[in-house]
Amino acid sequence: MASSNTSDVTDRLTRDHIGLSDTFAARRYFRKFDQITDHLGRVAAVMASERQLTHTDVGVIGHYVTALRRSFEALSMKYLMTGRDTGTFFGSLAFDAHESGFPVFRELMTMANDALQAERHLSAMMSEADLKSEMIRAIVGDLDIPTKLQFSLSQRLYYEELFTGRLFWAQNDPEAIWLGNSGDEERRSYLVHWAVYDSQVNLPTIYLLEIEDTGKTALPKDQRRWPQVQSHLMAQAVAGLKLLTIAQGFDKDFDDLHPKRLRRIHVGPMYSSAYTHQAGPIRQVLEDARAPEGQDWTLAWTVEELESERVEQSRKGWFGKVDREIFALDPFSGRGADTGATRTERAVILPERPYQVLAEMDPPGFRDVRKFVVGAGGRVLSYR
Amino acid sequence: MADFDAQIRDSQEQVAAAQSKISDLTSRIEIARAKLQSGDDIALDIENATLDEVHAHTDLMNANIAELIMGLDDVTSGFSKDFDEMRNKTGWESFVGVFSSGKSESLRQERMRNASIDDKLQDLIGKSDVIVKLLEGQLNMLNQQKSSVEGNLTGTLDEREATVGELETLRANILAMDPKIIALEGKISVEQDAAARTKLESELAALNTSYNESVQHEQVMLAKSQTLERYIEKGKTWVDSLQNQAATQMVLINKLQTDTKQRVVLYDALSKSLKTAQQQDVAHRINEIGVQTDQEAQAAMAGIGAATNQRMADMLEAHEDHMVFARKVLEQKVKADERFARRFQKIVEKHDKNLYGA
Numbered sequence: 001m002a003s004s005n006t007s008d009v010t011d012r013l014t015r016d017h018i019g020l021s022d023t024f025a026a027r028r029y030f031r032k033f034d035q036i037t038d039h040l041g042r043v044a045a046v047m048a049s050e051r052q053l054t055h056t057d058v059g060v061i062g063h064y065v066t067a068l069r070r071s072f073e074a075l076s077m078k079y080l081m082t083g084r085d086t087g088t089f090f091g092s093l094a095f096d097a098h099e100s101g102f103p104v105f106r107e108l109m110t111m112a113n114d115a116l117q118a119e120r121h122l123s124a125m126m127s128e129a130d131l132k133s134e135m136i137r138a139i140v141g142d143l144d145i146p147t148k149l150q151f152s153l154s155q156r157l158y159y160e161e162l163f164t165g166r167l168f169w170a171q172n173d174p175e176a177i178w179l180g181n182s183g184d185e186e187r188r189s190y191l192v193h194w195a196v197y198d199s200q201v202n203l204p205t206i207y208l209l210e211i212e213d214t215g216k217t218a219l220p221k222d223q224r225r226w227p228q229v230q231s232h233l234m235a236q237a238v239a240g241l242k243l244l245t246i247a248q249g250f251d252k253d254f255d256d257l258h259p260k261r262l263r264r265i266h267v268g269p270m271y272s273s274a275y276t277h278q279a280g281p282i283r284q285v286l287e288d289a290r291a292p293e294g295q296d297w298t299l300a301w302t303v304e305e306l307e308s309e310r311v312e313q314s315r316k317g318w319f320g321k322v323d324r325e326i327f328a329l330d331p332f333s334g335r336g337a338d339t340g341a342t343r344t345e346r347a348v349i350l351p352e353r354p355y356q357v358l359a360e361m362d363p364p365g366f367r368d369v370r371k372f373v374v375g376a377g378g379r380v381l382s383y384r
Numbered sequence: 385m386a387d388f389d390a391q392i393r394d395s396q397e398q399v400a401a402a403q404s405k406i407s408d409l410t411s412r413i414e415i416a417r418a419k420l421q422s423g424d425d426i427a428l429d430i431e432n433a434t435l436d437e438v439h440a441h442t443d444l445m446n447a448n449i450a451e452l453i454m455g456l457d458d459v460t461s462g463f464s465k466d467f468d469e470m471r472n473k474t475g476w477e478s479f480v481g482v483f484s485s486g487k488s489e490s491l492r493q494e495r496m497r498n499a500s501i502d503d504k505l506q507d508l509i510g511k512s513d514v515i516v517k518l519l520e521g522q523l524n525m526l527n528q529q530k531s532s533v534e535g536n537l538t539g540t541l542d543e544r545e546a547t548v549g550e551l552e553t554l555r556a557n558i559l560a561m562d563p564k565i566i567a568l569e570g571k572i573s574v575e576q577d578a579a580a581r582t583k584l585e586s587e588l589a590a591l592n593t594s595y596n597e598s599v600q601h602e603q604v605m606l607a608k609s610q611t612l613e614r615y616i617e618k619g620k621t622w623v624d625s626l627q628n629q630a631a632t633q634m635v636l637i638n639k640l641q642t643d644t645k646q647r648v649v650l651y652d653a654l655s656k657s658l659k660t661a662q663q664q665d666v667a668h669r670i671n672e673i674g675v676q677t678d679q680e681a682q683a684a685m686a687g688i689g690a691a692t693n694q695r696m697a698d699m700l701e702a703h704e705d706h707m708v709f710a711r712k713v714l715e716q717k718v719k720a721d722e723r724f725a726r727r728f729q730k731i732v733e734k735h736d737k738n739l740y741g742a
Contacts (some may be wrong), residue, residue, distance in 0.1 A: 017649075091641065106509070106648050113510050171502060199652045235500040240660035249497045249663065252490075 016098035016277070019091070023083035026093055028293065029275060030076035036270065036299055036349075037069040039374040043301070043349055046372065046380050056177060057208060060193045061265065064206050067168035068267070074111065074161035075103060080154040084147050096202040098277050101270030105199035108170040115162040122163060125156045168204060170197045171237075174230045176220045179210070188213045189260075190220075192229075198239040203268040205239055209247075215256040229254065239266070242340025243306040244327055255322045259308065266302040281363035288361070291353040298350040301372075304341040347372060355383075391452050392514060398445040399518055403525050405438045406626075410529045413619055417536055442629055445522075446636070452515055453640050456508075463651050466501055470658045496663065501655045505648055512644040516637055523633040530626040537619045544612040551605045558598050565591055 020026040041062055048058040079093045095103045114121075126134070131153045138146035161167070174194035182189050190213060195206045213219045220226055232253060236246045247259045271278045273286040273296050282298060289296065309328035316322045328342045347370035350358070355373045358366060371383040473481065473492055481488030568588045575581040 017645075094645075105652070106645060109506055109509050109648065110513070112506065113513055116510075170506075199649075200656055231500075232498055234502075235498050238656050238659060240656055241663065245663050249493075253494055253497065 016096055017094050017104050018097045019094050020079070021083055021092040023081070025275075026079050026082045027076070029093070029095070030072060030079075032272065032294065032297055033072045033270075034069070034076075035294060036297065037065055037072065039349060039372075039378075039380070040065045040267070040299075042378055042380050043347075043372045043374070046382055050382075056179070056191055060177070060191070060208065061206060064168060064172070064195050064204070065267075067166055067172070068204055070161065070164075070166060071108070071111070071168040074158055074167060075107065077154050077158040077161060078111075078114075081147070081151045084151075095275075097275065099269050100202040101272060101276045102202050102204070102268055104202050105170060105197055108168075108197045111162065111167070112169050114159070115165075115167075118159040118162040121159045122156070125152065125159070128153065128156060131156065168195070168197065170199075171234055172196065174233050176226075178218075178220075182212060186214065188218060192233070194230075194233055194237060196234070196237040198237075201239050201266075201269075203239070203266055205237070206265040206267065207233070207237060208263040208265070209233075209250075209259055210261040212258045212260055213256065214258070219257070225254065225257075229257070243304055244329070244340035247306055247308075247325070247327060251325050255316065258311070258323055258325060260325070261308065262306045264304045266300070266304075268300060270297060270299050272297040281361065281365060285354055285358045285361060285363075289354040289357045291351065295351040295353050298348050298354055301347045301349060303345045303347075304339065305343050305345070306340070307342045345370065349374060351375065359383075388452075388456075388511065391448075392518075395445070395448045395452055395515075395518060398441075398448050399522050402438075402442050402445045403522065405441050406525070406529055409438055409622065410533055413533060413615075413622060414536060416615060417540065439625065446629075446632055449515065449519065449636055453636065453643075456512060456515070456640075456643075463501065463504060466499075466504070467654060467658065470496060470499055470655065493663065496659060499655070499659065501651060505652060508647060508651075509644060512640055516640055519633050519637045519640070523630055523637065526626050526630040526633065530623055530630065533619055533623050533626065537616060537623065540612060540616055540619065544609060544616060547605055547609045547612060551602065551609060554598060554602050554605060558595065558602065561591065561595050561598070565595065 020029055044053065044058050044061050044065070047053045048055065053061070075093060082092045093103055094107060095101065131149055135146040135149045135153075138144050138149060172195040174192050177191045177193070179189040179191055181187060190211050192209045192211060193207060195204060197203070198205045211219075215222060215225060217225075219229070232250065236249060243262050243264055247262045250257070250259050270276070271282050271286060273283075273289075273291075274293075278286070286296060286298065307328050308325040310326050311323045312326055313321045314324045330339060330341065330343060346368075348366075349372045352373055352375050355371060358371070373381045373383065375381070473488065474495070477488045477491050477495075480491060565588065568584060568591060572581060572584050572588065575584060
């Protein structure tokens with residue numbers, strides 16, 4: 001009874017995880033992501049020029065986008081030979097085809113596991129040059145397609161990519177950037193940023209938290225608080241938690257740290273008529289666009305933001321007093337209570353053809369969504 | 385998990401031993417073929433005894449690995465402890481609760497905020513990866529051996545075909561010779577002229593010699609064909625066995641990968657939904673009322689604690705509404721389980737009855 005229950009639950013949870021087992025489908029999938037991550041940096045730059053993001057923010061976001069791109073490159077190497085008979089029993093890339101379009105969380109965890117062993121694997125493998133000359137020998141000498149050698153080389157490149165590091169991992173631990181001292185008090189301001197690959201929705205999520213620090217030692221140098229802060233934030237980096245929950249928990253657990261502004265950026269989902277199942281107007285848009293390969297996608301980009309409205313003093317113990325933040329919620333109640341954020345901004349990034357169709361159809365759900373239209377040559381146009 | 389590591393090492397040793405036995409046998413088959421080529425008699429090295437020995441050993445190894453996979457189940461049972469901890473209060477929290485239920489609840493909440501099972505998930509993936517690597521190594525080796533023996537066998541089959549063809553023509557020749565000899569003998573019996581008779585007789589003698597030679601050659605060819613046949617039979621048995629072993633490896637890999645895939649998703653969903661449900665509503669109330677909220681928090685927590693399970697169910701149901709239906713993963717899981725059960729029934733039984741001692 002219990003086991004049938006469990007399998008039922010897991011069935012529901014993994015129902016939309018799909019393996020990409022066709023060689024060309026897999027390669028096309030990675031090419032698509034290569035393009036998309038390419039555009040992301042430029043879109044962030046446009047946001048910065050509109051003063052929506054500061055220079056520091058763009059730096060941080062750019063850092064994660066680049067890391068994300070590297071991770072995809074690594075995965076594309078790992079699964080380059082998918083669907084070919086390489087003589088090795090090898091899986092295929094599993095990705096979430098519903099409301100995500102990104103690889104499933106497990107892929108990133110497996111990658112982290114591989115990274116631990118990258119050095120060992122690399123030392124046991126032939127060098128790239130050797131593999132290539134072996135390949136030529138197989139092609140010219142044996143008149144054979146060197147599938148196995150190709151596979152070895154792809155794995156070598158994969159491990160090399162992992163070995164260089166600076167990838168987007170399943171968890172990217174918090175880092176702090178000093179922003180300055182505010183007021184005449186000894187209040188240091190920091191931008192703490194971290195990112196996770198959320199396991200529930202299978203999407204990369206970036207967190208930006210601005211805090212004021214009234215502790216004795218500067219936060220990043222405080223050997224007692226900083227590791228605690230890091231593990232607390234990582235444990236709370238769950239997409240299912242509202243920003244208010246995260247900020248309040250943090251405020252409560254650390255008396256001398258005051259969260260002032262918390263932002264969470266969801267990169268994705270990525271919709272593509274070729275790969276993902278989507279519901280709602282976006283499906284119609286992508287289908288009607290009949291865009292050529294490489295232009296048939298839409299990437300959603302959501303920024304949630306929570307700001308502190310005022311500070312109240314609260315009793316702590318018998319004599320002490322600490323600051324407690326009261327956060328501003330979206331004034332349009334109902335909605336605000338739902339999101340647990342001060343505001344939520346949605347944007348979609350899409351190529352010209354799908355945009356054309358979107359503009360013609362003008363579905364009601366998309367009216368207040370920012371639209372970034374990307375085109376050849378790195379052009380980014382923004383429409384309300 | 386010293387126990388698990390020891391088990392892994394044990395299995396690694398067994399895999400190495402089994403591999404050396406397997407390649408030993410393959411090399412014997414190859415040596416036999418070399419002897420065959422050089423015309424030596426192959427007093428077949430590959431006897432059934434050796435084959436059985438290899439089988440016994442690989443069976444042992446597979447049982448060991450199957451046990452390792454079942455053992456992983458025990459490793460994962462550690463997760464349920466974590467989940468229980470998330471649901472219930474610790475001893476200290478209950479103790480504090482005697483004096484101040486508010487303090488006890490806030491302690492628990494703090495613990496909840498810091499709880500994370502990601503390390504454990506990583507550990508699970510790592511461990512199952514180690515086993516998969518072990519199995520993949522074995523599978524690769526089996527496939528290599530299989531292809532080398534198969535290549536060998538194809539050559540031998542061609543050779544045997546040629547031998548049999550030769551044998552047939554030889555036999556046809558011998559058959560064709562018979563009437564000639566009879567005719568010659570008939571001629572000799574009626575021949576009156578001595579000179580002609582002598583000539584005919586020497587002709588007959590020559591024909592007889594060639595006949596005898598042919599018959600002798602036939603014997604040799606027959607023996608060769610039989611040896612080749614025996615060799616082929618052995619080779620085939622070995623290929624079959626290798627194939628069977630490879631299938632076993634694939635079943636094991638499949639079972640393990642499917643299991644790990646599902647476990648990671650399930651555990652993760654469970655821990656996160658526990659966290660989310662327990663914290664979310666409290667935060668909202670606290671924010672609205674400001675700071676004097678401890679009582680409020682308690683009231684909310686009491687309600688939520690009971691509702692957690694319901695929320696989990698609701699969340700899953702809501703999920704279902706949006707989903708495009710695809711039963712593939714479940715089917716895969718069922719298949720993997722079936723295959724696993726078919727092959728490792730005994731071990732599963734033993735494991736379930738806990739017959740492996742403490």
